[in-house]
Amino acid sequence: GAVVSQHPSWVICKSGTSVKIECRSLDFQATTMFWYRQFPKQSLMLMATSNEGSKATYEQGVEKDKFLINHASLTLSTLTVTSAHPEDSSFYICSASVGQDYNEQFFGPGTRLTVL
């Protein structure tokens, strides 16, 4: 099946620093990649949708200048949390889909971010 990887798996950083999370589709070319955030005991919250070579579409309430998304190729998307603060501590998950119908999203293993 389709495999999506994320790096790093977990990261601890100081408040005010920036953190970059990579999402890669390993054995397929992803038309679209999605970035989610999940707080403890809550469901997934879609942050943004990105298509290769174009600007990401952010969900309402998500600051695009704080959460920078770059989708450089059909196999790589990056999320950069700029000037991270403790309230940004969360589980960040990416997923990728193939084709225009988005029949299935393949999820990466997630990145746990802790901001001190």
Add this chain to the structure above:
Amino acid sequence: GQNIDQPTEMTATEGAIVQINCTYQTSGFNGLFWYQQHAGEAPTFLSYNVLDGLEEKGRFSSFLSRSKGYSYLLLKELQMKDSASYLCAVMDSNYQLIWGAGTKLIIKP
């Protein structure tokens, strides 16, 4: 607005059967997904229904009624490893996934 409802938590016994319900109200419909998520891990795909009826896949089955805006996930011969959260998600007319809050399933010996 768009809404997905599923129970917050359910408890079942090892070896038994459990049914997790999901009702939805969305702008259009392009399929309903069930995902399993163990604590601290990303969701894994279980099933996809776009037509009415029952889809069976091993111990797991998923049912859809589009006219009622209703689906259920049926888990048979429960095992301890089935303890997880089960997420219902509906793809709307814009092909965007609308997620339920998830149902935490607790399996007792």
